[in-house]
Amino acid sequence: xxxxxxxxxxxxxxxxxxxxxxxxxxxxxxxxxxxxxxxxxxxxxxxxxxxxxxxxxxxxxxxxxxxxxxxxxxxxxxxxxxxxxxxxxxxxxxxxxxxxxxxxxxxxxxxxxxxxxxxxxxxxxxxxxxxxxxxxxxxxxxxxxxxxxxxxxxxxxxxxxxxxxxxxxxxxxxxxxxxxxxxxxx
Amino acid sequence: xxxxxxxxxxxxxxxxxxxxxxxxxxxxxxxxxxxxxxxxxxxxxxxxxxxxxxxxxxxxxxxxxxxxxxxxxxxxxxxxxxxxxxxxxxxxxxxxxxxxxxxxxxxxxxxxxxxxxxxxxxxxxxxxxxxxxxxxxxxxxxxxxxxxxxxxxxxxxxxxxxxxxxxxxxxxxxxxxxxxxxxxxxxxxxxxxxxxxxxxxxxxxxxxxxxxxxxxxxxxxxxxxxxxxxxxxxxxxxxxxxxxxxxxxxxxxxxxxxxxxxxxxx
Numbered sequence: 001x002x003x004x005x006x007x008x009x010x011x012x013x014x015x016x017x018x019x020x021x022x023x024x025x026x027x028x029x030x031x032x033x034x035x036x037x038x039x040x041x042x043x044x045x046x047x048x049x050x051x052x053x054x055x056x057x058x059x060x061x062x063x064x065x066x067x068x069x070x071x072x073x074x075x076x077x078x079x080x081x082x083x084x085x086x087x088x089x090x091x092x093x094x095x096x097x098x099x100x101x102x103x104x105x106x107x108x109x110x111x112x113x114x115x116x117x118x119x120x121x122x123x124x125x126x127x128x129x130x131x132x133x134x135x136x137x138x139x140x141x142x143x144x145x146x147x148x149x150x151x152x153x154x155x156x157x158x159x160x161x162x163x164x165x166x167x168x169x170x171x172x173x174x175x176x177x178x179x180x181x182x183x184x185x186x
Numbered sequence: 187x188x189x190x191x192x193x194x195x196x197x198x199x200x201x202x203x204x205x206x207x208x209x210x211x212x213x214x215x216x217x218x219x220x221x222x223x224x225x226x227x228x229x230x231x232x233x234x235x236x237x238x239x240x241x242x243x244x245x246x247x248x249x250x251x252x253x254x255x256x257x258x259x260x261x262x263x264x265x266x267x268x269x270x271x272x273x274x275x276x277x278x279x280x281x282x283x284x285x286x287x288x289x290x291x292x293x294x295x296x297x298x299x300x301x302x303x304x305x306x307x308x309x310x311x312x313x314x315x316x317x318x319x320x321x322x323x324x325x326x327x328x329x330x331x332x333x334x335x336x337x338x339x340x341x342x343x344x345x346x347x348x349x350x351x352x353x354x355x356x357x358x359x360x361x362x363x364x365x366x367x368x369x370x371x372x373x374x375x376x377x378x379x380x381x382x383x384x385x386x387x388x389x390x391x392x393x394x395x396x397x398x399x400x401x402x403x404x405x406x407x408x409x410x411x412x413x414x415x416x417x418x419x420x421x422x423x424x425x426x427x428x429x430x431x432x433x434x435x436x437x438x439x440x441x442x443x444x445x446x447x448x449x450x451x452x
Contacts, residue, residue: 041432041434042434044437045434045437048437048438049437049438052438101416105412105413105416108399108408108409108411108412109405109408109409109412114400114401115400117399117400117408117412118396118397118399118400118401118441120399120412121395121396121399121400121411121412121415121439122396122438122439122440123438123439124412124415124416125392125396125415125416125418125419125439126419126434126436126437126438126439127416128416128417128419128420128423129419129420129422129423129433129434130434131420132419132420132423132424132433133423133424133427133433133434136424136427151427151430151431151432152429152430153427153428153430155323155325155326155377155428156321156323158323158324158325159324159325160324160325160327160328161325161328162325162328163324163325163326163327163328163329163330163332163424163428164328164329164331164332164333164424166420166423166424167332167333167336167417167420167421167424169417170335170336170339170340170417171339171340171343171413171414171417172412172413172414172416172417173413174413
């Protein structure tokens, strides 16, 4: 069930980035190239995660989860309808990445085999990286400095906040973790 | 989905005074936030006290791995000006408590890696204050102070596990790889030099904890590794961005660059 729930979260993340990329300020003509590339690559990484979780589920004799997470999908749908600017998209993505990372960290302690623990840990680290970059992007957007979202960055002009806003906790919390049964295939 | 408060964009370079101030603020923040960590470790240590008495015939933890990962140097973090002018101290210390076995060896390795990270960042601050890295951008200064503090928390956490299990805490970085990293730290002449060294360290720590999460048997140890590993990956992402590299280069955190327990010399 934990694997199916994880796959559902990944499917929702893919849906979210796919939706985001349809907005001109994320994936269109007015988009920042770095943000567009990040959204595209991140979506692809979530596809890989979903495939991995579903493969692990079927290896254990379970069914694949091809739907989006039942609890958060309506929330994303509602939020998507209200998106007006890049900050709205970034905020939504941060929340989803955070939920996924916390869920997988908690699952590391719940699943029964070394391989599954390693899989959840492996993916949790990547979702956390997505979140770290999104938090930095959010800070730059809120600071009115979208021009500083660039690779390579103009280091001399990056504000101090860009250096540490991406990792607010010394230990990743798990309070937002989704229950293992949340996305189970019935 | 909340937004962070608006942040003023400072574009000033960082000098010694700012570095001092940032370090002091960080210390205060850690003093305020650490009780929760100690609570978690109380439960963790109780479990590992039993683990340490089990058979030493531990199997495959990181066996076969090269352990040739390039990391950093050592020294306890301090904001004391009396130490600012000193050269980067040799970090190889260890413990007086004898050998670590089983999961406790992994815990000791983790503590040593965290100490190594603290030393690299502390050494970076010292070099920055002495002007040996050129101008340090504000974003780098804030990264270093925050990451260093988090690594110090991690080291304290791992060492708390050891002491609760009746073992000595790890001081310094008693690792076979330490001297090489001190040399790299001492050789750093620019912010990118330091960032590259730190990135290698963060990636190695993250991979070591990924492997640990799948391999150690104690529930508390598993969760400690699981909750620290993402923080190291976040550090790595920001460092990659700073270096102009793609910040999330892989879809799965691997283990091929994990540091082997055999690298521990304590």
